[in-house]
Amino acid sequence: MRIKNTTFYSIWIPITSVVLGLLVGAIIMALSGFDPLANYISLLTGALGSANAIGEVLRSATPLILTGLGFAVANSAGFFNIGLAGQALIGWLASVSFALAFPGLPSILMLPGAILAGAIAGALWSGIAGFLRAYFGASEVITTIMLNYVALYGTNAVVKSFLAAGDGDYSKTIPAAARLRTPFLEQLTQNSTFHWGLLVALAGAVVIWWLMKRTTMGFEIRAVGLNEDAAQYAGMSTKRTIIAAMLISGALAGLGGAMEGLGNFQNIIVNTALPPIGFDGMSVSLLAGGSPIGIVLSALLFGILKIGGLNISIASTTPPEIVDIVIAAVIFFVGANYIIRFAGQRLSSLKGKKEGATK
Amino acid sequence: MNAMTLLLTVMSTTLVYSAPLIFTAIGGTFSERSGIVNVGLEGIMVMGAFASVVFNLMLGKSFGGATPWLGLLVGGIVGLIFSLIHAVATVNWRTDHIISGTVLNLLAPALAIYLTKLIFQGRGQTDIIQYPLDTMTIPGLAQIPFIGPIFFTSTSLVAYLGMIVAAFGFWLLKYTRFGLRLRSVGEHPEAADSLGISVYRYRYIGVLISGFLGGIGGAIMAQSITLNFSISTIVGQGFISLAAMIFGKWNPLGAMGAALFFGFAQSLAIIGKYIPVISGIPNVWFTLAPYLITIVVLVLFIGKSKAPAADGTTFIKSN
Numbered sequence: 257m258r259i260k261n262t263t264f265y266s267i268w269i270p271i272t273s274v275v276l277g278l279l280v281g282a283i284i285m286a287l288s289g290f291d292p293l294a295n296y297i298s299l300l301t302g303a304l305g306s307a308n309a310i311g312e313v314l315r316s317a318t319p320l321i322l323t324g325l326g327f328a329v330a331n332s333a334g335f336f337n338i339g340l341a342g343q344a345l346i347g348w349l350a351s352v353s354f355a356l357a358f359p360g361l362p363s364i365l366m367l368p369g370a371i372l373a374g375a376i377a378g379a380l381w382s383g384i385a386g387f388l389r390a391y392f393g394a395s396e397v398i399t400t401i402m403l404n405y406v407a408l409y410g411t412n413a414v415v416k417s418f419l420a421a422g423d424g425d426y427s428k429t430i431p432a433a434a435r436l437r438t439p440f441l442e443q444l445t446q447n448s449t450f451h452w453g454l455l456v457a458l459a460g461a462v463v464i465w466w467l468m469k470r471t472t473m474g475f476e477i478r479a480v481g482l483n484e485d486a487a488q489y490a491g492m493s494t495k496r497t498i499i500a501a502m503l504i505s506g507a508l509a510g511l512g513g514a515m516e517g518l519g520n521f522q523n524i525i526v527n528t529a530l531p532p533i534g535f536d537g538m539s540v541s542l543l544a545g546g547s548p549i550g551i552v553l554s555a556l557l558f559g560i561l562k563i564g565g566l567n568i569s570i571a572s573t574t575p576p577e578i579v580d581i582v583i584a585a586v587i588f589f590v591g592a593n594y595i596i597r598f599a600g601q602r603l604s605s606l607k608g609k610k611e612g613a614t615k
Numbered sequence: 616m617n618a619m620t621l622l623l624t625v626m627s628t629t630l631v632y633s634a635p636l637i638f639t640a641i642g643g644t645f646s647e648r649s650g651i652v653n654v655g656l657e658g659i660m661v662m663g664a665f666a667s668v669v670f671n672l673m674l675g676k677s678f679g680g681a682t683p684w685l686g687l688l689v690g691g692i693v694g695l696i697f698s699l700i701h702a703v704a705t706v707n708w709r710t711d712h713i714i715s716g717t718v719l720n721l722l723a724p725a726l727a728i729y730l731t732k733l734i735f736q737g738r739g740q741t742d743i744i745q746y747p748l749d750t751m752t753i754p755g756l757a758q759i760p761f762i763g764p765i766f767f768t769s770t771s772l773v774a775y776l777g778m779i780v781a782a783f784g785f786w787l788l789k790y791t792r793f794g795l796r797l798r799s800v801g802e803h804p805e806a807a808d809s810l811g812i813s814v815y816r817y818r819y820i821g822v823l824i825s826g827f828l829g830g831i832g833g834a835i836m837a838q839s840i841t842l843n844f845s846i847s848t849i850v851g852q853g854f855i856s857l858a859a860m861i862f863g864k865w866n867p868l869g870a871m872g873a874a875l876f877f878g879f880a881q882s883l884a885i886i887g888k889y890i891p892v893i894s895g896i897p898n899v900w901f902t903l904a905p906y907l908i909t910i911v912v913l914v915l916f917i918g919k920s921k922a923p924a925a926d927g928t929t930f931i932k933s934n
Contacts, residue, residue: 288733336713338654392914397654397713398861399913401854402906413899528847535721542714575732580725584718591714592704 268600269593270543270554277586281578290574299579302567303560309567311441311448315520317559319344319512321457321552323537325464326508328546330382330396332468333501334481339385339400340509341534342407343378345527347510348517349411350377352427352524355434355517356419363433370434371456371514378510379503381407386502390495396502404530412526425526436519451519458552460508465548467504477501512537536562539587558583619764624886625879626765627750630774633878635660635836637777639856640863640870641784642828647865648788649821650801650814651705652712652927655698655719656829657853662697663690663833665727668844669734671744682746687773687834694830695823697723702822706815709929720853728846740845748773748839773835774878777871780828784867797821801923804930814930832856858909865923880904 282292303313323340330337337343351374355366385403388394419427436451444450468474479487480497488494512533517524540558544550565579589596639656646653667683667690675682701719704710728739735741748771756767788794799807800817808814833849841848855877862876863869884901888894 284729288729338713338717388910388914394910394913398858399910401654402858402909405851405854405906406903409899409902413897529850535717538717539721573737575729575737577725577729577732581722581729584722584725587714587721588700588704588710588718591710591718592708594709 265593265597265600266545266547269590269596270545270550272596273543273586273589273593274557276589277582280585281582284581285574285578288574290572295568295572295574295578298567298571299561299564301564302570303564306446307444308446308448309563311445311450312563313556313559314454315448315450315559316562317552317555318451318453318457318519319515319533320537320540320555320558322460322508322512322515323533324540324544324551324555325460325548326378326505326512327538327541328544328548328551329464329468329477329508330501330505331541331546332474332481333477333498334484335386335389335396335498335502335505337382337385337400337502337505337509338397338538339382339403339407339506339534340512340537341530341532342400342404343381343506343509344513344516344531344533344537345407345411346381347374347378347513348521348531349414349513349524350374350510351434351514352430352517353419355430356428359431361433366431366433367436367518370430370518371511374510374514374517375507376510378513379507382502382506382509383499386499386506389502390498404534408527408530411524415524415526419524420526427523427525429523430518434518435522436515437522449520451515453515453519456511456515457555460511461548461552464504464508468548473497473500509534509537536583539583542587542590621886621889623765623768624889625882627768627770628882628885629875629879630771631750631839631878632881633875634771634774634777634839635832635852636856636859636874636877637774637781637832637871638835639829639832639853640859640874641777641781641867642825642832643857643860644863644865644867644870645784645788645797645828646821646825647860647926648801648923649797649818650804650923650925650928650930651701651818651822652716653698653701653822653825654713654716654857655701655723655853656716656825656832656856657849657851658716658719658721658723659694659698659826659829660833660836660853660856661723661727661849663694663830664837664841664848665731665833665844666690666693666830667834668741668744668837668848669731671746671838672741675744675746678746680746683744683748683838686746686838687748687831690834690837691827691831694828694833695826698822698826698829701826702819705822705929706818709931712927724846727844731844741843743843744838747842748835771839773839777874781867781871788867798923800930801925804925804928808930808932814932818930829853829856855905858905861922862909862912876908877905880908 285292303309326340327337351370354370354373385396385399388399389396436453441450476492476497480494484494540554541551543554561579565576568574569576643653643656667686670689671682671686678685701715704715705712750769751772752769753767757763796812797817800814804814836852837844837848859873859877860870862873884898887901
């Protein structure tokens with residue numbers, strides 16, 4: 257049975273997946289003796305009930321938009337960039353290091369400089385995987401996974417030996433000129449951690465939409481993703497396109513990391529695990545089917561789930577991990593979209609038959 | 616430390632750290648030989664580690680000394696059940712293998728910590744287990760001069776078990792009808808199907824073996840190294856096992872060799888400071904070594920040609 261790929265399904269699948277994911281979460285909560293409905297209500301109030309909560313949701317969505325876009329660009333070229341987390345971490349390290357290295361810079365130079373440092377560092381890090389794939393055929397899935405851990409332990413070593421004072425586990429706070437959080441925004445959102453990075457993320461979404469749909473490079477990236485051999489035969493340099501896609505992808509992930517460094521944390525810490533914005537960004541992008549508008553929306557949804565999830569465990573004894581279970585279930589259904597399409601077509605063909613029978 | 620004790624310590628820590636990787640990497644080999652890419656080994660290990668620790672804490676008193684060994688079995692079974700998600704998604708529901716594997720990695724830590732909090736009154740990590748997989752001296756073999764003290768004194772029995780499993784797995788894949796069929800569905804499912812071999816069944820078996828062995832791997836990790844379960848029990852061992860599988864060229868014995876090598880690299884991070892020649896090298900380099908070596912090996916020696924031909928593809932049976 258052939259399954260049609262239509263715009264209808266590109267909207268229908270994410271919505272069905274989210275509903276099914278929430279349903280799985282509800283079943284698990286019910287089985288463990290918690291009240292799903294009350295928990296989902298406290299999730300919503302925890303995410304949208306106050307200016308502070310909305311600020312936190314937007315802050316949490318900001319890096320996810322960027323890492324999500326990063327995943328989407330690489331994915332259009334046919335690559336699975338699992339290394340977003342490592343690239344984001346390197347971007348975080350670079351942006352904070354830049355800010356700490358030039359404490360005297362005025363804001364007008366400092367902010368663009370630090371943000372750019374994050375993007376460049378992320379791009380170089382993913383560029384390694386792109387280069388190895390283009391010239392040696394090394395699977396980017398494996399190289400990016402390995403580079404994730406190199407980034408994690410390498411960054412920790414750099415923070416400990418160069419950036420932290422004494423035996424500390426975190427760097428100094430960055431100078432005020434490099435901060436994306438401002439007193440104005442804090443006042444606006446009842447002291448939330450909301451910061452100007454959201455504008456960077458939204459600008460990123462617009463730029464990537466334009467790049468992918470309106471430029472030759474975007475066309476080449478998509479062509480290589482659809483059929484590498486055909487693209488080569490049509491005269492495109494597949495090697496160059498592969499590397500370009502990975503550089504753009506890593507730059508976006510690095511920007512995501514810079515948002516954490518300059519906005520959320522305002523320093524860099526020794527991380528025990530890879531920053532969650534990597535895999536969450538991947539999930540955001542998968543849910544959105546790679547479309548920039550979809551990525552913004554699904555990043556907001558993830559922000560609501562993550563921030564609202566904290567309120568679940570305040571209002572009841574339900575562990576907040578239930579939210580991550582829901583997210584995993586949502587991505588499971590996105591991945592298994594064949595079954596959703598199959599069910600959808602069965603339903604519509606059944607309906608068609610019934611209508612035919614009554615005529 | 617004199618040379619002898621040093622050698623003994625290197626040997627025994629290498630084996631202790633290799634054991635989880637050996638089992639998991641062999642598991643990954645079976646899955647990929649049947650044509651199903653399994654990047655979800657990390658998640659499978661998490662579930663195995665979680666299950667074995669819960670079992671060990673709950674029922675340790677009833678089973679006494681047999682507890683950690685039964686814990687391995689429990690971890691394996693829970694890993695197997697967990698891997699069913701991957702099997703259903705990739706074999707029946709045509710999910711991209713990497714997306715499905717990633718779902719396992721997203722789901723396992725969340726689910727395991729959720730359950731930990733339910734079982735242990737809201738705490739995100741368990742107590743220390745009372746019946747760990749201790750290092751032991753193998754009677755008889757330990758008496759062999761020179762070799763005995765190095766290889767068989769206070770050593771990891773389970774690592775030797777892993778080597779036996781590797782040898783058995785090698786034989787199974789290479790010399791049995793079952794192995795030939797499993798490999799055939801990973802190399803050319805259409806041809807296998809035309810000969811009447813059930814592609815779906817063999818792919819299920821491949822994934823479930825990876826679930827069982829990966830679960831055991833996680834259980835070994837938890838019961839011999841971390842000794843409790845928390846979010847930081849399994850941090851990257853599943854991915855190192857994946858690397859060992861590739862490094863070992865999708866061959867159980869090769870995977871075992873690579874796992875031993877990575878175990879050695881990890882043990883150097885712990886005892887490197889006692890070894891005269893390399894004591895000056897910062898520890899971080901030993902921590903990074905397995906990952907860097909994997910990249911270098913992948914680039915220099917493997918390329919993309921060696922994976923089973925149909926690895927990562929979906930087989931759709933035509934009517």
